[in-house]
Amino acid sequence: MFVVDTITHRLKRGCETMAYPKGPPPPLPDRHGGALRVEAAKCPDGCAECVPVCPTQAIVRAPGGGITLDLGRCLFCAACVQACPHGAITQTGDHRMAARSRGDLVLGAPGMETVRLASALDGKLRRLFGRSLRLRVVSAGGGGADEAGLNVLGTIGWDIGRFGIQFVASPRHADGLVVTGPVSRNMEEALRKTWEAIAEPKIVIAVGACAISGGPFAGNPEVRNGAEAVVPVDLFIPGWPPHPLTILDGLLRLLGRLEAGTDARPAPGRP
Amino acid sequence: MSTSSAFLLLANGTSVPWADLPEWPVGEFARRTSAEIERGARLCAWFGVPEDGATRLVAVVAFDADNTLAAARSLPASGGYPSLTAAHPQAHLFEREVWEQDGIVPQGHPWLKPVRAGAAGAPAAGDFFRVEGREVHEVAVGPVHAGIIEPGHFRFQCAGEEVLHLEIALGYQHRGVERGMTAGPHRLTESQMDAVVGDTTIGHATAYASVAEALAGAEAPLRAQWLRLVALELERLANHTGDLGALANDVAFLPAASACGRIRGDFMNLTALICGNRFGRGLVRPGGCRHDLEPERLARMIERLDGGLADVETACEWLWDSASVRMRFEGTGTVSAEQAAELGLVGPAARACGLVRDVRYDHPAGWHRLAQAPVAVWPSGDVFARARVRWLEIQRSGQLLREQLASPADGEVRLEPAGPAPERLAVSLVEGWRGEICHAAVTDQAGRFRRYKIVDPSFHNWIGLALAMRGQAVSDFPVCNKSFNLSYCGFDL
Numbered sequence: 001m002f003v004v005d006t007i008t009h010r011l012k013r014g015c016e017t018m019a020y021p022k023g024p025p026p027p028l029p030d031r032h033g034g035a036l037r038v039e040a041a042k043c044p045d046g047c048a049e050c051v052p053v054c055p056t057q058a059i060v061r062a063p064g065g066g067i068t069l070d071l072g073r074c075l076f077c078a079a080c081v082q083a084c085p086h087g088a089i090t091q092t093g094d095h096r097m098a099a100r101s102r103g104d105l106v107l108g109a110p111g112m113e114t115v116r117l118a119s120a121l122d123g124k125l126r127r128l129f130g131r132s133l134r135l136r137v138v139s140a141g142g143g144g145a146d147e148a149g150l151n152v153l154g155t156i157g158w159d160i161g162r163f164g165i166q167f168v169a170s171p172r173h174a175d176g177l178v179v180t181g182p183v184s185r186n187m188e189e190a191l192r193k194t195w196e197a198i199a200e201p202k203i204v205i206a207v208g209a210c211a212i213s214g215g216p217f218a219g220n221p222e223v224r225n226g227a228e229a230v231v232p233v234d235l236f237i238p239g240w241p242p243h244p245l246t247i248l249d250g251l252l253r254l255l256g257r258l259e260a261g262t263d264a265r266p267a268p269g270r271p
Numbered sequence: 272m273s274t275s276s277a278f279l280l281l282a283n284g285t286s287v288p289w290a291d292l293p294e295w296p297v298g299e300f301a302r303r304t305s306a307e308i309e310r311g312a313r314l315c316a317w318f319g320v321p322e323d324g325a326t327r328l329v330a331v332v333a334f335d336a337d338n339t340l341a342a343a344r345s346l347p348a349s350g351g352y353p354s355l356t357a358a359h360p361q362a363h364l365f366e367r368e369v370w371e372q373d374g375i376v377p378q379g380h381p382w383l384k385p386v387r388a389g390a391a392g393a394p395a396a397g398d399f400f401r402v403e404g405r406e407v408h409e410v411a412v413g414p415v416h417a418g419i420i421e422p423g424h425f426r427f428q429c430a431g432e433e434v435l436h437l438e439i440a441l442g443y444q445h446r447g448v449e450r451g452m453t454a455g456p457h458r459l460t461e462s463q464m465d466a467v468v469g470d471t472t473i474g475h476a477t478a479y480a481s482v483a484e485a486l487a488g489a490e491a492p493l494r495a496q497w498l499r500l501v502a503l504e505l506e507r508l509a510n511h512t513g514d515l516g517a518l519a520n521d522v523a524f525l526p527a528a529s530a531c532g533r534i535r536g537d538f539m540n541l542t543a544l545i546c547g548n549r550f551g552r553g554l555v556r557p558g559g560c561r562h563d564l565e566p567e568r569l570a571r572m573i574e575r576l577d578g579g580l581a582d583v584e585t586a587c588e589w590l591w592d593s594a595s596v597r598m599r600f601e602g603t604g605t606v607s608a609e610q611a612a613e614l615g616l617v618g619p620a621a622r623a624c625g626l627v628r629d630v631r632y633d634h635p636a637g638w639h640r641l642a643q644a645p646v647a648v649w650p651s652g653d654v655f656a657r658a659r660v661r662w663l664e665i666q667r668s669g670q671l672l673r674e675q676l677a678s679p680a681d682g683e684v685r686l687e688p689a690g691p692a693p694e695r696l697a698v699s700l701v702e703g704w705r706g707e708i709c710h711a712a713v714t715d716q717a718g719r720f721r722r723y724k725i726v727d728p729s730f731h732n733w734i735g736l737a738l739a740m741r742g743q744a745v746s747d748f749p750v751c752n753k754s755f756n757l758s759y760c761g762f763d764l
Contacts, residue, residue: 008524009585016533029540031547031562055462075462077484077553136418141446143469143760144421145550148513149420155532169417186443187422190414215563216462222447240552241469 009203017159022233025095025245030054033078033091037114038107040066050080050089054211056216068108071097071115072212073242074087091143098237098250102212102228118235120256122196125201129175130255132164135205140191141223142181145241146208147203148228150178152244164253176234179227182214186222188230195231203234205250208241215240276310277303278332280343284636286485286697289713292344297328297375300345308359311336313615315700315709318724319373322347327372331711332699335633340698343665351376358360361615364730369503376541387442387763394442402435410745414443420481421759425517436750439733443731444763452723454715456483456691465552468727468761470510473502474703475541476555477727478710479715481636481699483557486691491637495559500638503559503717504668504675507704511619511661511668512583514756518658519590521750522599531587531739537579541572546688559685572677580669587662600655604739604751607652618706618728619664622648630702633663638680639702642694644671656756692721693718704728705758719755727761 016182026221028034058073059080068091069080072162080089099105099112104116120126139147153160154167168174182190195204204228209215214225216219227233237250252258283285295303308314312332319326325347326530345352354377355362366377368386377383393414401409407430414422416681422443450468451462464479465472476723477499484491487654516531539549546554546562552558564572590596604758611624621628630644631639647663649656693716701708706728715721736755740748 007588008527020403029547031545031550032543035548039387055459057458073554076548077462086462138415139419139421139444141444141760143466144758146473147419147421148550150471151410152532152536153609155536156529157533157536167419181444182446184443184445185389186389186394186445187392187414187764190422192392194415207712210466215446216459216466217446217451219449220447221448222445240466240548241550243549 016156017162018157021252026096028093028095028243028245030159031062032094033081034078035069035095035097035115036069036074036081037090037092038067038069039088039113040068040108041110042086043067044086047086049083049085053083055079055201056213056218066108068106070213070254071238072102072236073215073218074238075209075210075216079178086248095243096243096249097239097246098235098253100196102236102237104236105212118250118253121254125203126256128201129203130257131235133176133255134168134174135176135178136171137167137178137180138187138191138194140179140181140187140227141184141217142208142210145179146210149241149244149247150180150207153248157246158244160198163255163257164251166204173198174198174202176205177201177231178207179231179257180207182210182217182223182224182225183230188224191230204231205235205237207237207247208239212236212238276307276334276344276477277306278330280339280341281698283630283634284341285701286445286692287342288487288674289694289696292329292342292696294344294346297345300328300330300343301342301352303431303435305355305358307332307341308361311597312341313447314359314361315340315725316711316726317362317369318711319369319375320344320713320721320722321373325349325651326375328369328375329696330543331534331712333634333700335628338633340634340700342696342698343742348375349760351378352603353378354380356380361731363734371539372377376626378411385442386444389442389445394440395447396424396440396442399426399435399438399440399641400428404430406430407435423759424746427745428741430743430744434740434743434745437737439737441759441762442449444760446760446764448764449723449725451548452720455720455723461556467725467764468597469550469707470709470757471506471703471761473499473506473551474701475707476551477637478699478708480555480557481701482697482710482712483691484688485697485699486718487557487640487689488685488690488692488714489558491559492683492686494563494682495684496638497675498560498684499546499563499631500608501556501564501675501686502545502554502555503671503701503703505538506551507540507668508633508665509535509581510704511536511665513588514661514753515590515658517753517756518600518750521597521753522596524590524593524596527586530582534579534586537575537582540687541579544575556716558684558688559683559687563684564679569676569679576657576669576672576676582593582650583665597655599750600658601651601653603654604743604754605651605653605748606739608650610738611652611735614734614738615731617731618702619657619660619733620706620735622646623660625650625651630700630707636699642671643674644668654750655755673708691718693730703728705756706732725764727760729757729759732757
């Protein structure tokens with residue numbers, strides 16, 4: 001390869017980093033569906049068609065109440081959307097779904113139809129991390145897909161470094177921990193030690209259904225059903241695995257880096 | 272050769288009555304298995320099936336040249352049998368695994384220790400092999416690694432920079448996948464099969480779907496078989512492209528690393544075009560596929576595929592033209608063809624040692640019976656060969672996809688399959704991008720899984736990485752590791 005070839009090629013391609021968040025976010029694949037919207041008010045008495053089709057039992061109907069759907073357990077298969085005869089569960093196409101607490105991911109009740117999106121860190125933490133956040137990633141039973149979604153943020157298309165966010169090799173260099181996977185019991189000790197090795201103040205981010213709730217492995221005796229069983233979690237990013245855009249949105253939201261004009265759902269994707 | 276086998280012959284993606292499997296006392300069974308391997312068979316799976324408080328061992332072997340599989344079982348056993356490993360190293364991990372899971376002792380196994388069982392928050396790795404000597408030192412790495420990758424422990428015995436021995440201890444990712452299948456299929460089974468290995472969703476989901484269909488005595492509709500081939504080759508394209516980029520990155524050749532990182536995403540988005548998920552989650556299900564590739568989508572896929580293939584060709588031209596890249600790749604981490612054959616390596620790692628070994632060619636099932644790509648081999652066994660085989664496979668998978676997308680199969684994409692039949696053994700092999708994925712199931716009287724066995728290609732290949740590091744500088748580990756790019760969770764299950 002000659003230097004001239006490289007330069008010519010680079011000039012031809014131009015800048016490949018996306019405009020987002022200054023420009024619009026890239027569209028999700030149209031069949032992705034995005035975050036779900038659940039309107040329990042639309043559920044007639046006695047209807048529970050969606051409950052048995054959910055593989056992770058994320059949907060429950062309490063006696064006398066409407067349905068609730070836990071987006072932290074959701075595998076985004078859309079079986080419930082297809083099963084619902086009353087249009088109570090719909091896909092929004094919205095990539096934004098990161099939340100600060102588990103309860104914010106439980107959808108259905110009036111006023112809680114969609115995810116209560118994460119608020120920014122406040123005060124000291126935001127001053128410390130807002131413009132420079134170093135994260136140590138620990139896969140604890142993660143299959144490689146959530147990890148790939150994080151890795152992709154480092155590629156030229158996403159270039160997460162432009163926000164001052166960097167994935168680092170040592171917990172001693174890190175401000176926070178990212179956990180993927182349902183937390184296998186065999187990784188419990190390593191996860192806890194990594195968390196302990198990060199200096200205070202620190203944050204923890206759970207990426208993907210597995211790290212939030214155990215995902216499809218919830219209930220297996222060999223896993224702890226998510227990161228919260230071992231470390232305190234500050235941000236939950238749903239998805240199976242989350243689309244890179246969903247992860248980036250969560251991180252920027254936490255750091256207060258999304259401004260009113262750019263914090264919008266994308267235009268519907270075309271096939 | 273296989274026609275004279277004492278084992279029961281079966282084709283990939285089919286099932287046989289459990290009672291028809293020949294059976295012998297466990298010692299005789301081990302001896303017979305050994306004889307099959309000596310006659311050219313390759314061990315695909317070796318596992319215990321619980322029965323009345325004892326365990327039957329089952330062997331599934333492949334006669335690649337004869338395009339057939341063969342299986343047999345032992346009588347219910349406890350205690351032990353003479354180990355196969357000394358004569359047939361490819362059995363080493365299978366025997367350790369059966370010992371760990373069922374307590375059947377392979378007597379005379381040279382390195383009998385736990386595979387993935389844990390206690391108190393970590394795997395019980397046991398004692399490591401140690402080289403003694405004044406200049407010898409030990410380097411321990413992991414379980415948590417520097418990058419964003421899965422956990423595992425690597426123990427190097429070094430003299431100066433030179434690695435004398437590497438022992439790889441895994442088990443950190445153990446999620447209890449196989450045990451969770453007992454008495455299944457369950458409500459979560461299909462989702463779990465999508466995530467056995469996160470980056471090989473199509474490969475494992477196709478293997479599971481084939482097992483389920485074989486047990487039901489049905490085939491998926493032709494269009495679904497066609498779509499599974501498309502998705503499987505897209506998965507190969509994306510991962511091979513990513514691997515070439517990562518290899519370029521490990522030798523500090525950034526133009527190709529940057530380009531491949533982006534192009535990998537382009538290929539993944541083609542999978543998302545079919546089903547919405549970049550990894551293909553939820554696409555392949557028993558009975559067919561949950562989504563179709565309608566004409567308008569198909570046209571877009573063809574257009575975008577051509578763009579991606581042109582881009583990856585440019586990026587790889589840079590890679591192969593660079594003298595510094597070739598210098599770092601050539602002669603690094605060499606595994607010989609003899610070693611690869613003895614250890615039972617599979618996939619690109621085996622083909623990079625010159626072994627012509629590819630499930631799509633040797634044991635075609637599904638649409639691969641009708642459409643094939645030439646097997647890509649390279650003889651040198653080093654990092655260069657493993658990179659080169661990936662590049663050849665990118666080109667051949669690309670060509671196969673172009674041909675297939677130009678002539679789609681017609682008809683339904685999914686039919687609801689019947690439930691699994693009782694008392695049968697089904698075996699499915701799929702050539703995933705890392706190599707041979709083997710799923711085998713034995714059903715009970717009610718048609719539920721009495722035992723479900725998964726063998727990811729990584730299970731065969733981790734030992735290949737350990738061997739590749741012998742005599743290598745310890746600083747070559749990253750590039751050697753990346754050239755195999757094996758799965759931790761696929762091994763740990």
